[in-house]
Amino acid sequence: MATVISSAARLRVPRPSRGARDLIARAASSSSNPGDGGESGDEGAYVVVFRGKEIRAKPGQRLRTALLLGGESPHNGGANAINCRGLGTCGTCAVEIVPSGAVTPRDWTDAERIRLNFPPHGPPGNSRLRLSCQVRLGGDCEVVKRDKFWGQGDDVLGPRRDDETEGMTTPPLGALEFLLDGDEWREGGALGTGLGLRRSGRSDDGER
Numbered sequence: 017m018a019t020v021i022s023s024a025a026r027l028r029v030p031r032p033s034r035g036a037r038d039l040i041a042r043a044a045s046s047s048s049n050p051g052d053g054g055e056s057g058d059e060g061a062y063v064v065v066f067r068g069k070e071i072r073a074k075p076g077q078r079l080r081t082a083l084l085l086g087g088e089s090p091h092n093g094g095a096n097a098i099n100c101r102g103l104g105t106c107g108t109c110a111v112e113i114v115p116s117g118a119v120t121p122r123d124w125t126d127a128e129r130i131r132l133n134f135p136p137h138g139p140p141g142n143s144r145l146r147l148s149c150q151v152r153l154g155g156d157c158e159v160v161k162r163d164k165f166w167g168q169g170d171d172v173l174g175p176r177r178d179d180e181t182e183g184m185t186t187p188p189l190g191a192l193e194f195l196l197d198g199d200e201w202r203e204g205g206a207l208g209t210g211l212g213l214r215r216s217g218r219s220d221d222g223e224r
């Protein structure tokens with residue numbers, strides 16, 4: 017009898033890289049031992065590994081916001097300037113999250129279901145994607161970004177080159193990047209960072 021393999025099973029499911037596991041373990045160790053060099057105020061922060069870089073993020077923070085405030089970007093190239101700023105309609109912030117359970121909600125939001133089924137995203141590759149503007153952090157994770165404008169390519173992007181600065185430290189619209197992230201505005205986080213540069217971690221467990 018022929019074996020039926022679902023489209024989801026045929027996908028190459030990303031696994032945490034060894035480098036990401038090392039970064040997460042090291043960050044966890046330094047947080048639990050504040051006297052050995054860990055950043056003060058980072059207790060309770062989650063570790064997000066993106067393109068080989070370690071970013072500290074608040075529990076419950078939107079992933080797109082965490083990446084931008086950490087000096088990174090879930091957008092590729094021109095999409096750093098041309099995107100919907102978290103509305104969930106452009107699809108350029110699509111990423112893979114490993115483990116998938118590190119964010120909430122666990123399942124696609126309505127916005128994700130619509131946008132991730134709209135070209136260039138679509139089955140079967142879309143099943144591994146999340147829109148980073150639609151999910152909130154619930155644990156340490158590695159975030160995988162693929163190439164091309166919408167992140168719809170086949171190649172996983174590695175650590176940035178020294179001369180690859182686009183979208184890294186100065187989001188084009190500064191604090192307006194977070195206009196649609198109500199939490200960030202309420203807490204003064206986006207406003208407090210001026211042009212959206214990295215801010216220090218804060219211990220605010222149980223905030224949400």
Ligand code: FES
Binds near residue numbers: 102108147
């Ligand atoms: S920023 Fe446009 S869909 Fe996330």
